[in-house]
Amino acid sequence: MESDKYIVGHDDILLVTGATGFIGTKVVENLLEQGFRRIRCFVRASSDPSKVEALRAMGHDGAQVEVFQGNLLMREDCRVAVRGASIIFHLAVGGGSRSFPDAFMNSVVTTRNLLEAVASSKSLKRFVNISSFAVYSNREKSRRRLLDETCPVEKEAALRSDAYCFAKVGQDEIVKEYCEKFGIPFVMVRPGYVYGPGHDAITSRVGIDTFGIFLHLGGSNSVPFTYVDNCAEAIVLAGLQKDGVDGEVFNVVDDDLPSSRQFLRLYKKNVTHFSSLYLPHFVSYTLCFLWEKYSVWSNGQLEPTFNRRKWHAVWKKTYYSNEKLKTRLGWTPKVPTAEGFRRYFAACRTVEERHA
Amino acid sequence: MLKVALVGCGKIADSHASLITKIDGCELVGVCDREELMARQLYERFPVRRYFSDLEKLLSETKPDVVHVTTPPQTHFEIARRCLESGCHVFVEKPFTLYAEESQALINLANSKGLKLTAGHDDQFSPVARRLRSTVQSGYLGGPPVHMESYFCYEIGTTYARALLGDSRHWVRRLPGKLLQNIISHGIARVAEFMVGDSPEVMACGFVSPFLKSLGEAEICDELRVVIRDERETTAYFTFSSQMRPSMHQFCIYGPENGLLLNQDHETLIRLRGARFKSYLEKFVPPVLFARQYFAGSLANMAAFLRRDLHMRSGMGYLIESFYRSITEDAPVPIPYREILLTARIMDSIFEQINRRPVALQPDLEFPSGVLVHHNSQV
Numbered sequence: 001m002e003s004d005k006y007i008v009g010h011d012d013i014l015l016v017t018g019a020t021g022f023i024g025t026k027v028v029e030n031l032l033e034q035g036f037r038r039i040r041c042f043v044r045a046s047s048d049p050s051k052v053e054a055l056r057a058m059g060h061d062g063a064q065v066e067v068f069q070g071n072l073l074m075r076e077d078c079r080v081a082v083r084g085a086s087i088i089f090h091l092a093v094g095g096g097s098r099s100f101p102d103a104f105m106n107s108v109v110t111t112r113n114l115l116e117a118v119a120s121s122k123s124l125k126r127f128v129n130i131s132s133f134a135v136y137s138n139r140e141k142s143r144r145r146l147l148d149e150t151c152p153v154e155k156e157a158a159l160r161s162d163a164y165c166f167a168k169v170g171q172d173e174i175v176k177e178y179c180e181k182f183g184i185p186f187v188m189v190r191p192g193y194v195y196g197p198g199h200d201a202i203t204s205r206v207g208i209d210t211f212g213i214f215l216h217l218g219g220s221n222s223v224p225f226t227y228v229d230n231c232a233e234a235i236v237l238a239g240l241q242k243d244g245v246d247g248e249v250f251n252v253v254d255d256d257l258p259s260s261r262q263f264l265r266l267y268k269k270n271v272t273h274f275s276s277l278y279l280p281h282f283v284s285y286t287l288c289f290l291w292e293k294y295s296v297w298s299n300g301q302l303e304p305t306f307n308r309r310k311w312h313a314v315w316k317k318t319y320y321s322n323e324k325l326k327t328r329l330g331w332t333p334k335v336p337t338a339e340g341f342r343r344y345f346a347a348c349r350t351v352e353e354r355h356a
Numbered sequence: 357m358l359k360v361a362l363v364g365c366g367k368i369a370d371s372h373a374s375l376i377t378k379i380d381g382c383e384l385v386g387v388c389d390r391e392e393l394m395a396r397q398l399y400e401r402f403p404v405r406r407y408f409s410d411l412e413k414l415l416s417e418t419k420p421d422v423v424h425v426t427t428p429p430q431t432h433f434e435i436a437r438r439c440l441e442s443g444c445h446v447f448v449e450k451p452f453t454l455y456a457e458e459s460q461a462l463i464n465l466a467n468s469k470g471l472k473l474t475a476g477h478d479d480q481f482s483p484v485a486r487r488l489r490s491t492v493q494s495g496y497l498g499g500p501p502v503h504m505e506s507y508f509c510y511e512i513g514t515t516y517a518r519a520l521l522g523d524s525r526h527w528v529r530r531l532p533g534k535l536l537q538n539i540i541s542h543g544i545a546r547v548a549e550f551m552v553g554d555s556p557e558v559m560a561c562g563f564v565s566p567f568l569k570s571l572g573e574a575e576i577c578d579e580l581r582v583v584i585r586d587e588r589e590t591t592a593y594f595t596f597s598s599q600m601r602p603s604m605h606q607f608c609i610y611g612p613e614n615g616l617l618l619n620q621d622h623e624t625l626i627r628l629r630g631a632r633f634k635s636y637l638e639k640f641v642p643p644v645l646f647a648r649q650y651f652a653g654s655l656a657n658m659a660a661f662l663r664r665d666l667h668m669r670s671g672m673g674y675l676i677e678s679f680y681r682s683i684t685e686d687a688p689v690p691i692p693y694r695e696i697l698l699t700a701r702i703m704d705s706i707f708e709q710i711n712r713r714p715v716a717l718q719p720d721l722e723f724p725s726g727v728l729v730h731h732n733s734q735v
């Protein structure tokens with residue numbers, strides 16, 4: 001990358017929230033590789049100390065990794081953390097929670113606090129909001145099978161019965177609202193499924209093992225994988241690039257995406273063998289429909305965890321595009337999918353062996 | 357139409373909102389949270405008329421008949437008091453208040469204003485807990501309870517532990533009973549319900565588990581053992597553990613003739629016969645009788661599921677409905693105030709004891725090791 005294309009200089013302060021996270025760590029690493037010398041990492045007092053140490057240890061001759069300890073739920077912490085920052089890479093997210101209020105608080109309230117803190121900032125050049133494919137409804141698209149940046153976002157996110165989707169849609173909305181209100185330049189990056197060492201679960205886009213046997217639901221769908229290093233690079237580019245970026249949305253998926261079936265075969269061959277049962281799309285759709293109806297009929301005896309909105313978003317046959325990312329940001333996936341899988345499977349094997 | 361409002365829009369508020377909106381004859385007129393975004397997200401997901409970030413506005417503009425208080429425990433007293441003062445009946449989530457004095461003050465205020473109060477001890481209203489109550493009331497124990505055992509466990513995962521331990525500002529740390537305050541009231545309330553006297557003696561031993569210690573915690577007790585004895589010599593053991601497995605929610609009550617064993621997780625109630633069979637039959641017959649009871653319990657649960665009558669939060673639903681009925685039909689409140697107060701008093705006493713530094717035994721007071729170590733395989 002050439003530095004005259006960047007909106008900031010190498011000595012400007014770049015703030016990364018969620019820096020101890022799976023992608024955040026790689027974003028910090030990538031920024032250091034680009035030669036940036038003042039990276040401020042927002043970590044919580046409760047963050048895994050080994051991850052915080054690893055961040056500190058990334059600093060090297062002249063490049064400083066400052067660890068800022070706080071909580072994005074605290075407005076005062078946000079005010080102090082954003083001081084002097086030129087770009088904010090906002091990756092923090094309340095992950096893993098099934099509870100809507102928890103997910104919402106750790107995505108939307110935190111983001112609002114951060115945006116309020118930068119509202120009057122003179123130094124901020126761009127706010128990079130990390131969104132997700134989870135926000136797309138994958139319905140009513142102009143080009144039936146293709147999902148790209150022009151596709152509609154879930155309007156009634158609560159009806160998908162997925163706290164993460166609800167929180168991420170809310171996060172995107174608040175980013176737009178505040179950035180427009182306070183004139184904060186922003187860009188949205190929406191990664192597909194980010195994989196790599198450190199994230200060993202099989203994405204539900206391939207299938208689920210909720211019912212004791214692995215139900216393979218993806219079939220011939222392509223899975224929107226992006227290797228963590230490639231994703232981090234896309235995020236960094238979206239933050240740095242000078243022209244034609246503000247207010248834009250960028251989807252992140254790699255090239256050569258495998259089908260769900262191909263992936264599952266590779267996984268079983270390279271990591272561990274297990275039985276799986278393939279459910280064709282019309283069966284999974286019907287089951288989602290029935291589950292949804294049962295949930296209503298039984299007055300919520302079962303939560304509508306599986307429903308048609310979810311099916312559209314996760315299991316419908318869809319193709320993905322990274323055209324915009326390539327043409328507008330000059331991004332290319334540095335780690336080819338075959339190599340990404342090799343590293344990922346090796347890491348999964350280690351985890352399997354440890355469990356065994 | 358009963359006008360209901362909800363203050364505090366966190367995790368537990370979701371359960372309240374979803375249950376309230378299913379009850380006929382009531383309407384959720386407003387939800388409120390100091391963080392307006394939190395109030396809004398609840399409003400967006402449930403049929404609620406309006407959302408607020410100011411309690412006074414909620415009270416004055418929606419004029420609710422009932423307010424549910426689902427905020428963090430340290431705010432329960434003030435918010436409930438304010439709601440009572442403005443003429444609302446109040447449902448306060450557990451723990452009712454931080455101190456028994458505050459519970460008493462709320463009850464006095466409610467009584468003086470002709471209003472009603474209840475606490476979120478919903479475990480006591482699950483179908484199995486209701487069956488236990490009616491079996492006890494039918495005289496199955498053969499007299500007043502002699503002894504009870506209440507287990508209320510909670511698995512602390514590494515993520516929760518880190519969040520709590522790493523954060524010196526975490527609100528749980530500021531509670532007098534810290535982590536325990538927020539969790540144990542269900543298990544204590546079960547005991548309080550069946551205690552005969554009102555001023556029990558409480559002996560508590562709390563400590564930090566080796567698991568939390570290994571994460572660097574020295575202050576937050578996550579293991580608790582309690583012995584309770586009231587003036588009429590009814591006794592109870594209470595156990596809270598974050599480490600023991602299975603992580604049980606179980607209650608046992610023994611009378612002079614028979615006992616009952618309730619397992620909240622399995623939703624089963626087992627009758628413990630006091631009478632014995634003759635000779636070896638005591639070894640053959642009771643296991644079969646137990647098996648039969650467990651089998652029947654499993655079938656009953658399946659049948660309830662098929663009837664659409666096995667909801668995870670049915671205890672809370674029942675409690676809320678009973679509370680509303682006590683208001684609309686001027687019936688007795690579902691949880692007697694005596695029980696709320698007794699629960700609060702027992703908890704006060706537990707926290708007072710575990711917050712005191714433990715006194716090390718003098719060397720000459722130590723038990724001879726043989727007494728403790730060689731217990732009983734030969735006896």
Ligand SMILES: NC(=O)c1ccc[n+]([C@@H]2O[C@H](COP(=O)([O-])OP(=O)(O)OC[C@H]3O[C@@H](n4cnc5c(N)ncnc54)[C@H](OP(=O)(O)O)[C@@H]3O)[C@@H](O)[C@H]2O)c1
Pocket residue numbers: 017018019020021022023024042043044046047048070071072073090091092093094095106110130131132133168190191192193194195
């Ligand atoms: N992973 C994927 O496949 C994927 C796909 C699409 C989009 N994304 C998006 O990418 C971003 C990063 O994802 P990830 O997988 O790297 O997440 P992750 O590994 O779960 O990390 C989340 C980070 O957020 C921090 N955090 C959470 N709540 C916070 C708070 N209140 N204050 C400060 N920090 C807080 C966590 O800090 P602690 O270390 O203290 O917990 C952690 O560093 C997220 O916005 C996510 O939605 C991820």
